[in-house]
Structures are given as structure tokens and as C-alpha cells.
Amino acid sequence: MLSKFNKDEVEIVSESADFNGTKDYLQQELNEIESGKANFISQQEFEDRLNEIA
DSSP: OGGGSOTTSOOOOOOOHHHHHHHHHHHHHHHHHHHTOOOOOOHHHHHHHHHHHO
16 A cells, blocks of 8 residues: 555654654544534634734
């Protein structure tokens, strides 16, 4: 399967504590989205909130 990609398109990533922590966090986020428990905001609302902070 990897032969379909050239060497510039593939990066081998070793499993480190940081990698595994990020993977676990993203899996939890995905589970929340799939279960319907995630809250979403519009791009405009995001920008408005960001402008309030800055």
C-alpha cells in the first residue's frame, strides 16, 4: 500500500507518549462528535469570541 506514495508524501511516526496522548485526545473528541454531545459554533461566532480576547 505504501508503494502508491512517493517518499515526500509519507512520514513514519514512532509512537511516543506525546503521540499517544494526542491520539487519545482526538479519539475522545471524535467520540463526542459521533455521540451528538459536541457543541459547535459558527465561523462568525468563533471570530467574535477571538476578537473579545485580543
